[in-house]
Amino acid sequence: MSCIRFNTPAQRAQLAALAPSMLTPEEVAAQHPAPPVTDSKIRRLRALASDANPKIRASAASSYHLPDDVAATLAHDPDAEVRGWLARNETVSCDLLRELAHDETEAVRAFVAINYYAPEDAMSELADDPSATVRRLVAWKASLRDTVSA
Template identity: 65%
Template sequence: MGIRRSLDCMSCIRFNTPAQRAQMRAMAPSMVTAEEAAAQHPAPEVTDSKIARLRLLARNANPKIRESAASNHNTPVDVFEALAQDSDDGVRACVARNEYAPCDVLRMLAHDPSDTVRGFLAINFFVPDDAMSTLAADESATVQRLVRWKHELASV
């Protein structure tokens, strides 16, 4: 019985012939670069209504919704400034890791009371050098390690 059952299971396995494998390779989609993909699928235009929606999201009572505004590339400077002072660590962390956040806002976050926020700031490649110097001397060993890790990555 055991042998019969194994043979039945073997019949479930599909083996493709060389011709079938060649046809699958021929029909496979070609790989495109990130730039080509971006050109094929351009981002929609930033409109006044989109900015108005971001302003509304930034004032929402739910911190997860405020995080979406803090993570957006099109968030206005004044909204970034307000979100960088949000009472929720998660919202401030989203600002800290956003590469489009203004340098002055990122500098401000170098003094944030949350190790998590400063840790996310430490790994953002768009943080100004003076803020990175502040983080390199941070009281948190974790933040200091993240600064060293990012420096090592940048050196490679």
């Protein structure tokens, strides 16, 4: 006996009509607004970015509210994990992503490759990266874009 259920078109239509309506992302955000970004939050991010512990600096690098000058400093952090978190951050400038695309550490370049906002010229360079992993990630991301546009 099969456990797969096949609904008729009429049954699917009835189920769809009875389903609760879904909120759009904008409606959800309106119901649950994020706290405002204050000067004190920016001061805390600056302090975290200069902490001696690389895990703390990595946490700062992941913040969507990271000031540009702090991001530029963290792009040259001696710890690859910090640079990796910066490379994943979707609010980092295209110029910094271009710079991180040339990072000595494969993982940092890989995170640039999967960052949705990485500029096309950086992606073209990463497509020829010495690392097979980075090249595969570039190809994977391109296949997603091709799937969405089809």
